[in-house]
Amino acid sequence: MASKLTIGLPKVYASKGNKCVPPTNDFLAGTWHVTHSTLPMWKDKRNVNITYTTLPADSSGVVKIDDLVKYQGINxxxxxxxxxxxxxxxxxxGAWDWRGKGWLMIASSHWEVLGFGHTDDGNQWVVTYFAKTLFTPAGIDIYARNKEGLAQATIDDIxxxxKEFEVSDITSLAESVFSVLQN
Structure with a gap:
């Protein structure tokens, strides 16, 4: 069971109320395992993980995050x-604009933290919302610090x-979440 459940709407829906108080960069730093998603790109993938590394502030004082996603095909x-x-x-x-490196420099996306917390056994979790891009639909990912993921009761609570926001786009995404294989 989640001992802390803080969920908020993405900025796109913030006028409907309840915006998530964002986690610190220190909370985000490290490796997260994508255990649930609505993004079609993860349906035939396994062991999807994201490592966030805080970068030094640039000349204007902006602190950016290096974002490394690793995954394997199912087989x-x-x-x-x-x-x-x-x-x-x-x-x-609590929102970021992602820009690819190398040949992916032409790709960009916008993502926001909808919620985050920890479970009674010390596992941490994050729920992210990704805005629609030219290449992907809008989506939600659920990350867990532990590769084993979260208890079903925690997923159900999230x-x-x-769904309680009663915003059709978010409800629709929440109803189409699937498990991402971690092995």
Missing amino acids: SEKIKSINGVDTPSAGNQ LKAL
Whole structure:
């Protein structure tokens, strides 16, 4: 069971109320395992994880985050990766604008933390919302610090909280969450 359940709407829906108080960069730093998602790109993948590393402040004082995603195909041993940099979204604490590195420099996306917390056994979790891009639909990911993921009761609590906003786009996403294989 979640001992702390803080869920809020993405900025796009903030006028409906209840915005999540964002986690600190220290809370986000480290490796997270994507255990549940609505994003079609993860349906045929396994062992999806994201490592956030806080970068030194740039010349204007902005602290960015290095964002490294690793994953495997369901039937593959090869580890693939996607690397980018997250820049805080101006005027929207808890939101970031991602830009790919290397050949992915042309790709960008916007993501926000909808909720985060910890379970009684010390596992941590984060719920992220990704805005629609040219390449992907809007989506939700649920991350866990532990590769084993979260208890079903915690997942149920998170999904229930998302649905209680009664915002059709968020409810629809919460109803289409699937498990991402971690092995």
